[in-house]
Amino acid sequence: MENVVMLIVGAGPAGLATAACLSQFSIPYVIVECESCNASLWRNHAYDRLKLHLAKEFCELPHMSYPLDVPTYIPKTLFAKYLDDYVERFNIQPKYLTSVESSTFDNEENCWSIMAHDMAKSTIVRFTAKFLVVASGENSAENIPMIPRLQSFLGDVIHSSSYKSGKSYSGMDVLVVGSGNSGMEIAYDLAIHVMTKELIRLGMTLARHLPLNLVDNLLVMAANLIFGDLSRYGIRRPKIGPGLVC
Secondary structure: OEEEEEEEEOOOHHHHHHHHHHHHOOOOOEEEOOOOOOOHHHHHOOOOOOEOOOOHHHOOOOOOOOOOOOOOOOEHHHHHHHHHHHHHHOOOOOEOOEEEEEEEEEOOOOEEEEEEEEOOOOEEEEEEEEEEEEOOOOOOOOOOOOOOOHHHOOOOOOOHHHOOOHHHHOOOOOOOOOOOHHHHHHHHHHHOOOOOHHHHHHHHHHOOOOOHHHHHHHHHHHHHHHHOOOHHHOOOOOOOOHHHHO
């Protein structure tokens, strides 16, 4: 049994930020992570072109800014490097390959009782903690809905966490189900629209006030003015805009 003041479950950005803030006040903690690295969703379950969707000034972790030379929209490789530097700066030492199996609150002892599995040693680890922070991520578990006749579909069916790039789907018809961040980015990647972040932001703003087909036409016209004809480079862009493609 290991007694701790605070147990943090998950070594993603939220868990690491919590650990850094606690260290600023000299509050002891233990952080556990079921994977073998920090930010495993970013490193192992993200598509190649992934970037932060917000400008870097809105995505900094507490007490440490990004280097001045990083781009406004940070790609996943640079974000992972930033997290590694963050871990080193605040001396965060996650217990990797440790999966929390259960947690219960003891009203008499006024503390949490947590059981975890140390996968590296194949042993059970027990913690008692005054505070418990669950930072395992809202998107940590994939979900493929039960769709009638899906099992008889002859093509590939994958979750967005397994998608890497559109190269594997060249010349194929692909249906993207869902229009959240991942769905929109994957559709954007497959359709090889060439857009700037600023154009997409403009389109999202205009879509609040104008019909989507009109916004799409405006975006395609603007992209043509900015980039010209890209077919000579082997890039054939869809004739419909990114909103209708997605």
